[in-house]
Amino acid sequence: MRALVFDKNGLENLKVMDVEKPQLDPHSVLIRVRAASVNPVDYATVVSIRNVTPIPHIPGAEFAGVVEAVGDHVKEVKPGDRVAVYSRLFDGSCDMCLAGQEMLCRKGGLIGIVSNGGYAEYAVVPAKNVFRVSDNIEWELAASLSIGALTAYHALRLASVSPGEVVVVVGASGNTGLFAVQLAKIMGAKVVAVTRKQWLREFGADEVVDLDNAYKAVERISGGSMADVVIDPQGTQTISKSIKLLGTNGRVVTFGALTGDELRISIREVFSKQLRIIGSTGGTRREMLDLVRMAEERKLRVKVWRSYDLDHGVDALKNLFSSERDGKIMILP
Numbered sequence: 001m002r003a004l005v006f007d008k009n010g011l012e013n014l015k016v017m018d019v020e021k022p023q024l025d026p027h028s029v030l031i032r033v034r035a036a037s038v039n040p041v042d043y044a045t046v047v048s049i050r051n052v053t054p055i056p057h058i059p060g061a062e063f064a065g066v067v068e069a070v071g072d073h074v075k076e077v078k079p080g081d082r083v084a085v086y087s088r089l090f091d092g093s094c095d096m097c098l099a100g101q102e103m104l105c106r107k108g109g110l111i112g113i114v115s116n117g118g119y120a121e122y123a124v125v126p127a128k129n130v131f132r133v134s135d136n137i138e139w140e141l142a143a144s145l146s147i148g149a150l151t152a153y154h155a156l157r158l159a160s161v162s163p164g165e166v167v168v169v170v171g172a173s174g175n176t177g178l179f180a181v182q183l184a185k186i187m188g189a190k191v192v193a194v195t196r197k198q199w200l201r202e203f204g205a206d207e208v209v210d211l212d213n214a215y216k217a218v219e220r221i222s223g224g225s226m227a228d229v230v231i232d233p234q235g236t237q238t239i240s241k242s243i244k245l246l247g248t249n250g251r252v253v254t255f256g257a258l259t260g261d262e263l264r265i266s267i268r269e270v271f272s273k274q275l276r277i278i279g280s281t282g283g284t285r286r287e288m289l290d291l292v293r294m295a296e297e298r299k300l301r302v303k304v305w306r307s308y309d310l311d312h313g314v315d316a317l318k319n320l321f322s323s324e325r326d327g328k329i330m331i332l333p
């Protein structure tokens with residue numbers, strides 16, 4: 001089969017190659033990949049993450065496709081089924097898994113980092129990682145549920161967003177941001193999208209502003225009480241301003257450090273307003289099921305900027321941080 005493969009870090013080392021089709025084991029599923037997302041984690045996998053396995057390595061953490069064959073013990077899906085892949089490998093037996101927190105599995109890891117991913121014609125994943133999706137869900141959306149949508153959904157749930165609250169989404173046009181906007185809206189919040197783009201209103205945002213104008217917009221929409229929740233995966237460049245947007249009992253959620261890892265904070269501001277800083281990562285399979293159902297009901301959408309075939313996969317990754325980028329980047333193997 002054809003796949004994007006690298007054997008040492010660096011975009012210049014990522015090549016389309018003919019490699020052996022992956023082998024099924026009794027509990028796994030062979031998928032003909034139809035769409036895969038390009039996320040910052042995939043870029044990092046190729047460029048900077050050490051110790052990915054196996055080497056040579058196929059990246060691609062978030063993907064969907066058609067079941068081609070199943071292992072002898074697999075009953076949940078059959079050849080021909082359309083599936084989205086839950087991106088975290090997990091053992092199902094540790095204390096975190098037993099608590100329904102597969103993304104925190106003690107022995108887990110991300111598909112595409114600790115195993116080969118979806119930038120290939122075929123991929124093999126454990127049967128417990130696949131979710132059947134109907135024809136109602138386009139491939140690009142199915143391949144955006146397990147990282148983009150799931151990370152946003154889990155973050156909003158950890159922040160206990162309730163109807164009528166004001167939720168600010170920073171980096172709202174990004175892979176996670178565009179779902180955070182839609183999901184916060186579904187949860188009944190008033191949503192302020194902080195972004196350099198304009199189209200977030202089409203995805204349900206009540207206000208669309210850049211970071212410099214966010215304070216005034218949040219003040220206006222909240223009637224002066226400021227934000228209940230801010231979702232900010234951007235890190236150093238924005239998070240101090242994000243925290244300033246919070247009102248009493250406000251919660252800021254972070255799951256990324258796209259622009260840097262350091263945070264300076266006023267402790268007095270945190271305790272006097274009773275703020276909470278919440279770390280979040282990934283999401284559970286139960287939450288993935290919720291998202292599949294929302295997608296089936298056509299409550300979720302994606303905006304795709306560009307799609308690439310495997311031959312142009314390197315360009316797909318190169319364009320992730322392009323200033324022209326205006327929506328998601330997909331690889332359609």
Ligand SMILES: NC(=O)c1ccc[n+]([C@@H]2O[C@H](COP(=O)([O-])OP(=O)(O)OC[C@H]3O[C@@H](n4cnc5c(N)ncnc54)[C@H](OP(=O)(O)O)[C@@H]3O)[C@@H](O)[C@H]2O)c1
Nearest residue numbers: 040151171172173174175176195196233256257258281282
């Ligand atoms: N822990 C987890 O489970 C998890 C899961 C998913 C993602 N993440 C992390 O969360 C972060 C966001 O992920 P994502 O997939 O949403 O990223 P993304 O699609 O690249 O979106 C980031 C958005 O941030 C805005 N932005 C502002 N300044 C930027 C800058 N200097 N560089 C790049 N973007 C900038 C852009 O939106 P505007 O143009 O709208 O301003 C951009 O679309 C990443 O660090 C990622 O690794 C973590």
Ligand SMILES: [Zn+2]
Nearest residue numbers: 091094097105
């Ligand atoms: Zn576990």
